[in-house]
Amino acid sequence: MYDNNLEMTGLLLTAEIYNKIEELQVDDLFADLRKQYWDIKEKTVKRPIVVTINDLQELYDIKDPDKVIKTLPFLEFEEFGSTIRITVLDLAVKWIAKHEQGIDYIKSNPVLAYYYEKNHSLDVSYEESKQDNEPKEVSRQWADSLISQIGNQKDGEDLLKLVHVMVPEEIDQTIDKLVLNQDQKDEVNKMIKAIQFRDYLKRIGLLEIGKLLFVGPPGTGKTSTARAMSAKLELPILEVKLSMITDQYLGETAKNIDRVFDLAKKMNPCILFIDEFDFLAKTRSSDENAALKRAVNALLKAIDEISLIKHRVLLIAATNHPQLLDSAAWRRFDDIVDFPLPDTNMREAILKIVISEIEGSFDPEEIAAITDDYSGSDLRMVVREAVLNALMEERTILTQDDLIRAVGEFDKRTALKYVPIDNR
Ligand SMILES: Nc1ncnc2c1ncn2[C@@H]1O[C@H](COP(=O)(O)OP(=O)(O)OP(=O)(O)O)[C@@H](O)[C@H]1O
Numbered sequence: 001m002y003d004n005n006l007e008m009t010g011l012l013l014t015a016e017i018y019n020k021i022e023e024l025q026v027d028d029l030f031a032d033l034r035k036q037y038w039d040i041k042e043k044t045v046k047r048p049i050v051v052t053i054n055d056l057q058e059l060y061d062i063k064d065p066d067k068v069i070k071t072l073p074f075l076e077f078e079e080f081g082s083t084i085r086i087t088v089l090d091l092a093v094k095w096i097a098k099h100e101q102g103i104d105y106i107k108s109n110p111v112l113a114y115y116y117e118k119n120h121s122l123d124v125s126y127e128e129s130k131q132d133n134e135p136k137e138v139s140r141q142w143a144d145s146l147i148s149q150i151g152n153q154k155d156g157e158d159l160l161k162l163v164h165v166m167v168p169e170e171i172d173q174t175i176d177k178l179v180l181n182q183d184q185k186d187e188v189n190k191m192i193k194a195i196q197f198r199d200y201l202k203r204i205g206l207l208e209i210g211k212l213l214f215v216g217p218p219g220t221g222k223t224s225t226a227r228a229m230s231a232k233l234e235l236p237i238l239e240v241k242l243s244m245i246t247d248q249y250l251g252e253t254a255k256n257i258d259r260v261f262d263l264a265k266k267m268n269p270c271i272l273f274i275d276e277f278d279f280l281a282k283t284r285s286s287d288e289n290a291a292l293k294r295a296v297n298a299l300l301k302a303i304d305e306i307s308l309i310k311h312r313v314l315l316i317a318a319t320n321h322p323q324l325l326d327s328a329a330w331r332r333f334d335d336i337v338d339f340p341l342p343d344t345n346m347r348e349a350i351l352k353i354v355i356s357e358i359e360g361s362f363d364p365e366e367i368a369a370i371t372d373d374y375s376g377s378d379l380r381m382v383v384r385e386a387v388l389n390a391l392m393e394e395r396t397i398l399t400q401d402d403l404i405r406a407v408g409e410f411d412k413r414t415a416l417k418y419v420p421i422d423n424r
């Protein structure tokens with residue numbers, strides 16, 4: 001987006017200023033720089049940042065850095081030509097300010113915005129550019145730093161087998177690719193605001209916020225919404241399935257629960273997503289015993305003791321079987337978000353999203369009308385079948401008939417599906 005000279009000078013100036021001004025934080029560095037100089041052990045970018053020829057080649061694909069550097073009078077090689085630094089800071093500062101893309105570049109870089117706001121007449125704001133800058137929690141490196149630390153602790157490795165950690169930069173699911181009803185949208189927005197105004201909420205003592213229970217049949221977008229929130233809120237997400245942390249020796253289960261919640265507190269800010277939340281409740285009804293009660297109590301207590309406002313952990317639990325949960329479990333959540341099967345309009349909207357990249361002409365409204373009781377995931381499966389069937393005939397352009405046929409096949413298969421005894 002920016003020309004090489006600007007990016008190179010910008011990088012060097014950012015390094016120079018970050019090295020000097022202790023007040024600047026690692027979150028003030030732009031993402032590419034942070035990734036290049038990230039120290040996995042220290043979980044930060046250590047000072048001083050030293051820029052090498054190699055860095056420039058890796059970051060900006062600059063072929064002949066030596067040539068470029070010679071054209072800029074304020075840059076100089078050091079240490080036998082392997083590192084580069086700025087000789088006259090003021091010249092570099094003025095050069096960027098005069099560059100035609102200079103102001104845009106400074107606005108995209110909180111370290112520079114900080115410097116120019118204080119020392120120059122340019123109209124830039126540190127606060128504003130910081131808001132647009134991606135925080136470190138978005139990156140895999142951040143999660144890996146924490147994971148490597150935890151992995152080194154006693155039982156750390158076992159713990160990491162129970163939890164699946166994803167970071168925003170790895171998540172493809174976006175909110176706008178999900179069809180949500182107004183309640184669901186409101187809930188997502190409420191959490192965005194709660195995180196944004198966390199300090200305020202803390203100050204006024206409003207701590208009971210940030211525990212959500214997603215309730216709904218399979219394939220209605222619970223997991224997808226939790227992941228999309230991770231991407232949207234720029235928070236890593238820790239996913240656990242309650243069945244996975246329920247040990248055959250139930251005594252271990254309570255311990256596992258505590259360890260998972262501790263991990264979430266260590267990874268903060270983050271989302272802790274507990275799937276199959278009914279799992280322990282389900283076990284309880286079939287075989288009541290003291291160890292199981294302890295496990296359930298450990299879970300309830302852990303939920304009580306975690307807070308978005310205090311620990312910066314957003315808790316989301318999901319269940320397909322809300323009827324299995326007792327009032328003690330329900331009470332712990334400050335919001336219940338319903339994920340019903342999509343109605344006709346929602347089905348049409350979901351279909352439109354799923355087929356948006358597929359060539360052909362379709363009438364999603366007609367398909368929506370014949371897919372009562374289909375979940376979002378069922379609709380995805382229908383389209384996948386249609387695509388595969390067309391591929392069998394070497395076609396990549398689909399027709400409405402392909403979709404209708406796939407619905408027919410899906411209905412046949414659903415009718416054949418094994419129905420478990422307690423659902424009959
Ligand atoms: N409302 C929706 N809008 C768009 N896509 C949807 C919607 N609901 C489900 N899907 C799609 O269906 C697939 C499965 O959804 P997801 O895994 O989020 O469901 P779930 O509610 O977590 O199901 P389960 O209870 O079985 O875990 C995803 O690929 C998702 O994109």
Ligand SMILES: [Mg+2]
Nearest residue numbers: 222223224275
């Ligand atoms: Mg799910």
